[in-house]
Amino acid sequence: MTHDDELHFDTLAIHAAQAPDAATGAIMPPVVLSTTFAQRSPGQPGAYEYSRSGNPTRNTLERCVAQLEGGRHGLAFSSGCAATSAVLQTLSPGDHVLACDDVYGGTYRLMDQVFSPLGIGVDWVDMADPRAVEGALRTETKLLWVETPTNPLLKVVDIKTLGWMAGNHGALLVVDNTFATPALQKPLEMGAHAVVHSTTKYLNGHADVVGGLIVSDHEELTERLRFVQNAVGAVPSPFDCYLVLRGLKTLPIRMERHCASALAIAKFLSGHPAVEKVHYPGLDSHPQAELAQRQMHAPGGMVSFVVRGGTDGARTLLEGLRLFVCAESLGGVESLAEHPASMTHAAIPLEVRTELGIVDGLVRLSVGLEAETDLRRDLSDALSRVP
Numbered sequence: 001m002t003h004d005d006e007l008h009f010d011t012l013a014i015h016a017a018q019a020p021d022a023a024t025g026a027i028m029p030p031v032v033l034s035t036t037f038a039q040r041s042p043g044q045p046g047a048y049e050y051s052r053s054g055n056p057t058r059n060t061l062e063r064c065v066a067q068l069e070g071g072r073h074g075l076a077f078s079s080g081c082a083a084t085s086a087v088l089q090t091l092s093p094g095d096h097v098l099a100c101d102d103v104y105g106g107t108y109r110l111m112d113q114v115f116s117p118l119g120i121g122v123d124w125v126d127m128a129d130p131r132a133v134e135g136a137l138r139t140e141t142k143l144l145w146v147e148t149p150t151n152p153l154l155k156v157v158d159i160k161t162l163g164w165m166a167g168n169h170g171a172l173l174v175v176d177n178t179f180a181t182p183a184l185q186k187p188l189e190m191g192a193h194a195v196v197h198s199t200t201k202y203l204n205g206h207a208d209v210v211g212g213l214i215v216s217d218h219e220e221l222t223e224r225l226r227f228v229q230n231a232v233g234a235v236p237s238p239f240d241c242y243l244v245l246r247g248l249k250t251l252p253i254r255m256e257r258h259c260a261s262a263l264a265i266a267k268f269l270s271g272h273p274a275v276e277k278v279h280y281p282g283l284d285s286h287p288q289a290e291l292a293q294r295q296m297h298a299p300g301g302m303v304s305f306v307v308r309g310g311t312d313g314a315r316t317l318l319e320g321l322r323l324f325v326c327a328e329s330l331g332g333v334e335s336l337a338e339h340p341a342s343m344t345h346a347a348i349p350l351e352v353r354t355e356l357g358i359v360d361g362l363v364r365l366s367v368g369l370e371a372e373t374d375l376r377r378d379l380s381d382a383l384s385r386v387p
Helices: 009-015 056-069 080-088 105-118 130-136 159-169 219-232 238-248 251-270 289-295 310-320 350-356 372-383
Strands: 039-041 073-077 096-100 121-125 141-147 172-176 194-198 212-216 275-279 302-307 336-338 362-366
Touching: 009 056, 009 251, 056 073, 056 212, 056 238, 073 080, 073 219, 080 105, 080 141, 080 194, 080 212, 080 219, 096 105, 105 121, 105 141, 121 130, 130 159, 141 159, 159 172, 212 219, 251 275, 251 302, 251 372, 302 310, 310 336, 310 362, 310 372
Parallel strands: 096 121, 096 141, 141 172, 172 194
Antiparallel strands: 073 212, 194 212, 275 302, 302 362, 336 362
16 A cells, blocks of 8 residues: 555545454454453563553554644543643643633633642633734743634634744644644644644544544653553543544545535625624634635634624524534534533633623534535524524
């Protein structure tokens, strides 16, 4: 077979780290459920010893996603928050984190309410403005945490510039690539030291797995992460790993459809009288539209917008939808709609949400794979009920 480095992304999504099983010829990687593995002699295990420390199905997933991200090392976890937590557990009391001000509410809660009390300093900064990042760096800053596009306002952050800043400062740049996936951008190629995913979302793509994954080329960081992965033990089950591997095979074609429909819906919403503002990196009106075009292969499948009438308007819209299901999460084949202020970002204090622009009328859409005309009609019908 052609060397993996020469294969197209679409081909890697199907074949990376997944040759037919040597023992049986099985095309799909076997699901190895065994918790423990025989040792030739006491203290002399083979490739595997205990499934918390390593499992064949999990290692296949780790290698596959690492290749898709263009990285050397992959580490799978039981959730996206567990992966984020593992990164933060490599820090020490007194260390400082600069984090994107617009992040997933679970990330905010984890940093603000779990790690800050343990002595890890966290400051939130608008990372779409590199000058703001430069001004917020401290001597003790060890980590820059970035989402791009951000959640839920879909700001785009210049990964190359922040990677250069982090390197000059002796800090690490970690990018949450959940919204974009490696199908749309590869942060390691732009200077990031590690990439984090909630595999629950687009990588799995079928709303039936909770998981997380980290990819890194940084040897020292990877060694520390492997220790945390084994010592803390927040690892996914082999069957969950198998399901994510299944989902990865259709990731490229799914992302094409997500992006095409999201762009059409964003344009439709931009001209609707019940909509005050639309956030989507593929629109010319987006503040970082040029950066998104340069940094991403396509603008993604997420759209957020402000509906008139605040909370009442958002509730009327969400209760009136039929194809878009009102639910948290994103990235599946089905379209979802949610209210960040009361759902995914409720952990963020009101005054912080208001300052960021996570207003009561903000609605976030995960545009699925249904016919775009049907989705547009669903939104049109629900918006017609908004006063």
